[in-house]
Amino acid sequence: MPLPPIDHADALPEVRAVYDDIKATRHVPDVNNFWKVLAHHPATLKRTWESLKEVMAPGALDPAVKEMIYLAVSVTNNCTYCIRSHEAAARRAGMTDAQFGELMAVVAMANETNRLANGYQVELDPQLR
Incomplete structure (x- = not known):
């Protein structure tokens, strides 16, 4: 059974920080489900976001x-x-x-x-x- 997405309001502080960075970087009101599911493992969420942000940067x-x-x-x-x-x-x-x-x-x-x-x-x- 797939893990449910974790919304901002229910997220740990370190997850909220990553969500906030994603929203600010991408100029979006919310993060998509990919990130919300990765939030079940905050270290993977942060590592994946940091790598993606670097690779996809101008x-x-x-x-x-x-x-x-x-x-x-x-x-x-x-x-x-x-x-x-x-x-x-x-x-x-x-x-x-x-x-x-x-x-x-x-x-x-x-x-x-x-x-x-x-x-x-x-x-x-x-x-x-």
Whole structure:
């Protein structure tokens, strides 16, 4: 049975602090259920948020690209929650329907060719070593 989400009012002080940081960083009125379930283990909640905040912060990659990469990996890992969350974030960052379509085509092709290369146990070409 899944753990129930922990709302702000019912959270431990250290969990509330993480929730408050998420809300301030993302400019949202509440945290989503992913964080509310992780709150059952405050150390995991804090560690995961700190890592995600660092990785997804502005950097050499455009925010939309980061979200599209996250979306692609989530599709490959079959994580419905992450697919919906990061598709929404990618769209907020500017991903268009056409970009989504191309992204899904690339994900599908990469998965197919990865499986073929693994299944056939294709040796690396000398120039790729």
